[in-house]
Amino acid sequence: MIIGYTTGVFDLFHIGHLNVLRKSKSMCDRLIVGVSTDELLFEYKKKHPVIPFEERCQIVQHIEYVDLVVPQVSMDKIEAWKKNKFDIVFVGDDWYETDKWNDIEFELKNIGVNVIYFPYTTTTSSTLINEILNEKRNLLK
DSSP states (O other), X not given: OOEEEEEEOOTTOOHHHHHHHHHHHTTOXXXXXXXXXXXXXXXXXXXXXXXXXXXXXXHHHTSTTOSEEEEEOOSOHHHHHHHHOOSEEEEEGGGTTOHHHHHHHHHHHHTTOEEEEEOOOTTOOHHHHHHHHHHHHHHHO
């Protein structure tokens, strides 16, 4: 059995999120999805999600491609592997060949975990949706 793992905030769930989950599941037998906690999101992006953690987990858990949702409380993928024992990590290609992911990929390969990069959906993102919402809110003030 091949176990896959991917993570995300999954705030304002959109087609990019669905594409990653669908493609990930097509390459493994069991897909585990780490959903970033509100605290972790604030720690590394200095912002709060629109949708609270528990609700984001419920949304992701009800996607047919997802077998298990776990909280992502740390960005440490080795720590995540120790808890979930996955064979493959799926990540957006916006991280491909970055110093951070080169290091992560090296560490994961040493324990037999492959990293698969998927094309980032450039036409839709939670950041873009948030920017549009904020512009609309500002117009209403």
